[in-house]
Amino acid sequence: MFFLGFSAGLPLLLVFSTLTAWLRDYGVSRTAIGFFAWVGITFSIKVLWAPIIDHLRLPSLIAGLGKRRSWMLVSQLGVALGLVGMASVNPQLALTEVALLALWVAFCSASQDVAIDAYRIEAMDENYQGAMAANYVFGYRVAMLVAGAGALYIADIASWSVAYLSMAALMGIGVITTLMIAEPNHPRVNGEAEELQNMWVERLLGQGQHSRLKEWFIRAVACPFIEFFQRNGRFALVLLIFIGIFRLSDIAMGIMANPFYLDLGFTKTEIAEISKVFGFFCTVLGSFLGGIFVVRYGIARPLILGAVMVACTNLLFAQLALIGPDKTWLALVISADNISGGIANAVLIAYLSSLANKAYTATQYALFSSLMTLPGKFISGFSGIVVDAQGYAQFFIYAALMGLPAILLSIYLWRREKREWVGEEPQPG
Numbered sequence: 551m552f553f554l555g556f557s558a559g560l561p562l563l564l565v566f567s568t569l570t571a572w573l574r575d576y577g578v579s580r581t582a583i584g585f586f587a588w589v590g591i592t593f594s595i596k597v598l599w600a601p602i603i604d605h606l607r608l609p610s611l612i613a614g615l616g617k618r619r620s621w622m623l624v625s626q627l628g629v630a631l632g633l634v635g636m637a638s639v640n641p642q643l644a645l646t647e648v649a650l651l652a653l654w655v656a657f658c659s660a661s662q663d664v665a666i667d668a669y670r671i672e673a674m675d676e677n678y679q680g681a682m683a684a685n686y687v688f689g690y691r692v693a694m695l696v697a698g699a700g701a702l703y704i705a706d707i708a709s710w711s712v713a714y715l716s717m718a719a720l721m722g723i724g725v726i727t728t729l730m731i732a733e734p735n736h737p738r739v740n741g742e743a744e745e746l747q748n749m750w751v752e753r754l755l756g757q758g759q760h761s762r763l764k765e766w767f768i769r770a771v772a773c774p775f776i777e778f779f780q781r782n783g784r785f786a787l788v789l790l791i792f793i794g795i796f797r798l799s800d801i802a803m804g805i806m807a808n809p810f811y812l813d814l815g816f817t818k819t820e821i822a823e824i825s826k827v828f829g830f831f832c833t834v835l836g837s838f839l840g841g842i843f844v845v846r847y848g849i850a851r852p853l854i855l856g857a858v859m860v861a862c863t864n865l866l867f868a869q870l871a872l873i874g875p876d877k878t879w880l881a882l883v884i885s886a887d888n889i890s891g892g893i894a895n896a897v898l899i900a901y902l903s904s905l906a907n908k909a910y911t912a913t914q915y916a917l918f919s920s921l922m923t924l925p926g927k928f929i930s931g932f933s934g935i936v937v938d939a940q941g942y943a944q945f946f947i948y949a950a951l952m953g954l955p956a957i958l959l960s961i962y963l964w965r966r967e968k969r970e971w972v973g974e975e976p977q978p979g
Contacts, residue, residue: 554666556692556724558662558686559693560717561655564655565655571702573645575710580937586649586805590656590927592660593920594922596660596663603621619733623725628658637711666686695830699825701717702821774914777907778914796853798926799864801929801930815874816875816877828884829888832885836896840856843855849904859886861954863890864946868946871941
């Protein structure tokens, strides 16, 4: 799981913050760089094709690997080929080709995420899922360090083409791992879930013979969403809105981080050392603290803390924009940003896991994780326009204000949970 986590985490920054540093280094406008954030929407809509990966077996030679491993292998090879293509293109001469290749890498990477999540859930029983997830996350974070700091170091010493070719070669770690592991057993749908599926197939298609495609769509795609809304009622809409806006402030500013550092006057090596390496350990610390807070205080109150911290750190970025290239201030801002992001992300993952029905864990979790990033990715596409028009300081203030709805909804969820807990308490006498 560590090596599969590494394979899953490596492509993310190569089509996000590392890519923006490359584009800015080649003189691409901030407005154009902002639109590249929409490449990340691919990760936010993977739920659309997750049921296909979950149920469809690939044909031909790789079919012998099994359903999970074959999808993982195809996705990993697709990522590697896309990175090789990006390494061979000059953004100054062919920006559209860079965007299309980045989109391809993001699509293959998101597909790999779906396949690995399904493998992780099926490969081991519930008692080992915590260890599986922990190793996966650790590998993912190490890969982000390599794709962030590592790629910047290589680009500074050699070139961006060499950096991306090196990252393509490192995808071989995932390929080798996929070829070495065993295909897991695929559990059958449990009785409760099957009963729900049969009811909706009969209700929507009637009795008798049905189109296999229509029946598959209802069972694999529609029923996980139907179950979620049946279980939560109208409150399901509040939950989905909350999931969509919780990381809005954080994601909206992320696309402009590396261009911001470069425009302030920091070198790529300084960015790698402070933002990536130092930031990596701060993120790990934040994730560790988030886990402790959930165990000690439950989920609701740490959600409020995470939402407040993420919004406030954007104000520190605004202050850094006014101060200039001060490495001490950069370290302070990075530590605050990564610790708060680590806390918020760890608590949110715990919250999303608590919302998923185990009968539909893969599809419902894909829905939550997709929705978690979609609004932020869309809005961040306009970030370059705001920076060009009003400057970095004003942009980061706007990003901080975007965090206010998440803070208010976090407080609402905490108060609602508190009312439900009081209502369940036995009354005296």
